[in-house]
Amino acid sequence: MSRLVVVSNRVPDPAKGPPAGGLAVALNSALEKMGGVWMGWTGKSSGVKEPGPLQFVERGNITFALTDLSRRDLAEYYTGFANSVLWPLCHYRLDLTEYARKDMAGYFRVNRLFAERLRPLIQPDDIIWIHDYHLIPMASELRRLGVGNRIGFFMHIPWPSPDVFFTLPVHEAIIDNLTAYDLLGFQTEHDVENFALALKRDGIGRDMGDGWMAAYGRRFQAKAFPIGIDVAEFASTAKEAVRSKAVKRTAVSFAGRDLIIGVDRLDYSKGLTHRIDGFERFLIANPAWRGRTTLLQVTPKSRSEVQGYSDMQRQVAEHAGRVNGAMGTLDWTPIRYINQSVGRNTLAGLYRIARVGLVTPLRDGMNLVAKEFVAAQNPADPGVLVLSRFAGAARELDAAVLVNPYDVEAIGNAIARALSMPLEARVERYTAMMARIEQNDISKWSADFLGMLQPEEQRTTEPVPA
Template sequence: MSRLIVVSNRVPIPDKTGTAPAGGLAVALQSALEARGGLWLGWSGQSCAEDRIGPLQMLRDGNIDYALTDLTERDVEEYYQGFANRVLWPICHYRLDLAEYGRREMAGYFRVNRFFASRLLPLIGENDLFWIHDYHLIPLAAELRRQGVKNRIGFFLHIPWPAPDVFLAMPVHEEILSSLTAYDVLGFQTEHDRENFAACLARQGLGNRLDKAHFALGSRTFTARPYPIGIETNEFVTLAQRAAGTTLHKRMLDSLDGKGLIIGVDRLDYSKGITQRIDAFETFLKRNPDSQRKVALLQITPKSRSEVPEYEAMQRAVAEQAGRVNGALGTVDWVPIRYINRSLRRPALAGLYRMAKLALVTPLRDGMNLVAKEFVAAQNEADPGVLLLSRFAGAAHELKDAVLVNPYDVEGTADAIARSLTMPLEERRDRWKSMMNALRANDVFTWCDTFLGDLSRYEQVE
């Protein structure tokens, strides 16, 4: 069996006890690496002066080798904070107004991808399979090809791929699009993302589409398919069941004092629709005064990319918005919004999902959104809560029995909150069963096996 090489911007290395950070993606990839024998390479998270870059930091755990590299402070500023997160991220999330393109940052992005390729070269075996992850490393296959690597290389994009009119507005779109054609298998979250990508190729006259999944460019072909990522469904069900008996769970129930819990869990990011969600919740309370003092929204929003000015400003805006709603509608014994600006461990989140009557998962644009899937998996099948889900999240393509909303429509979302909180038990059970079937049919291990199976079997199409 071929060895698997995974490359991602960051690497979830095991801690001193040998336990890797929890998370479905890490669990699935580590399982695949362990089965095949493998290598996982990425940035260490540390930066240094240009003359202080040392050799790769190697760590072996079981059948997996972890290879970590430092980056220079200039690299982090240009590649990570600059082009990846201030150009690619906003454009892929349809926020052209927030994209700040600069040639220096663009050059840094391609330079760091060349650097990653140079760090990989001495480690590559003849039959190794590569699986590159996400928007930080789009040019990596092209850099490897330039240096003579002929191995099979796959790529998975975790975020959305935008429509041509959005993507082609990026000054360096030709180089980015061309870089993707150097992969053998391209994975997208949804059919819609793959079709947007195909439309971009067609608009640029880049290659020919042979059939739904295969494309030709010059003498080579490549495959592009949707591979919607899942969660570790069975494990998360067990996690939520166990959490119901914990001290934290009991304390939370006591603090609610019989009030219904509505939950939102999002990294602090302008793509998540948090301000629109708070507006919708406030509108719901004003339109339904009988619900005041009967429900509370718990919004868990860990800080994200605080070094990027847009995120720092958003952090202030969301905190001020939650404070305004609480000041206007709250009473001495009821706070409408509990706003937590830090992360919680997955067992704690699983327990909170399980006790919630409603989850608000309303991103303005999202590649998949695994919070939606975790919420469904955490529910008590006898009395499940309701998932209110943005139709612009990738998860909406699978979880069709969620209550789907347009997050830009504040009043429509407020009405959907009201409907969800009064939904009959039988309807809630039917919706939950349908969504749970989808989660069991496509968990994170199925996602991983399907992609790697296609990459292992990949051959040039004549």
């Protein structure tokens, strides 16, 4: 069987192992079974003009190849082009894109650096899996260095509509680089359609059917691979966590009130101010619920070096403060806003005791919080998921209460509906959603992608381990 080579912007600390659940566990598991290399950034700056040398760590069947980046690289590649251009663009926030040619040049320079450092590690039969928007040019750079291996790419964030994508001054270069891959993976069919439409609208390629596309004289595959979670593991964690001191203490602090929970990174794509305003509309329209329910919003800080994120932190705090000041009483705070990380096990327990999970991003590639909330529920008395129709998860979790996250009145109405939903309806919705996330869990996502990326002659004789 071929070895697997994974390249991602960040790599979990080999000394600590991957965090429980999620993408890192899936990649670690595939690498352990297939053997191979995991290359990426350490998350640290070399503090000098040049990036540090590759650092190698051996853990079982995996060779971790890690590199620091220079301050200039971080400013241009990471903070600049990746997170101040591609991230807002793909989340439809054209007003927040800050395109600069030097940042674009730094983005391509770092991808070239990654490719040059990876090239000596690649063996002839390796298959290579590149991850996310930070590393779009990697395949082109590897091809220039003579790499003929099968190379796949997975886009973890949304792929925008052509009208949005074409506003990027270098959109043709981005498309050109993507066509150097053998397999492109997207979160949803909508993302695949947007990509195919971009090829057609720009007159550079076409959809040939059955997942095959052609552009710039190259043929490649593009397909939706919705990412999942380790459902059984997370459900077990949640069941155990409700007995933990932290969850019990938190439950007592709510004094028997119904808990509504939202958990998001601090990011403008998450719709946090709209969500708070929607909760306020719910309280205004349903005064009988005042004092009977509390919104717990857990929002760790994110990318504080980008101006838009520090502005968002201030805005969210102001919105929560306004609602608490106007509607709170001596013994009741409507919104409990936590601007720091909470442990995964504790979150799992809080999901389980919550009556409503409020997941209302303005745009999201998938959103695994929605799937974790479902997995964490008590099958005999489940809570209700209120989910943005613009999250990739809505394509699978259509039994949630779907809502337009821009419509604060609709959010308020959805909260009221969720809190008032009878047990029979809650169980029916939970059962349908649980079946979907069990069917499309994280191991299936990894196995499906790698199975298609394998050389054709190996696809039936040597299945990729789940």
